[in-house]
Amino acid sequence: MTDMSSAQWFKSSHSMSAQTCVEVAAMGQGIFVRDSKDPAGPVLSFSCRSWQEFADCANSETSVSALSA
Known part of the structure; x- marks a missing residue:
């Protein structure tokens, strides 16, 4: 298990102050x-x-159905 105590966590700038x-x-x-x-x-x-690979897909216009073909 990875020790996450020193991790620097980031939220998307699109989330603003949303929890x-x-x-x-x-x-x-x-x-x-x-x-x-x-x-x-x-x-x-x-x-x-x-x-x-996830980020590339999320940022593209590729549909989920095209990925599973």
Whole structure:
């Protein structure tokens, strides 16, 4: 398990002061995601490559159905 005590968490600038969003931290070879409403709760982890693929897809106009084809 990764020690997250030194993680620097960031929220999207699009979320402004909303508390209903996720926070992201990059540490070592991974990207970590947590619910901003529950900072002591569970954390999802992704490889840097997986996170980049997700971000590329989220920023494109590719539909989910096209990805599963």
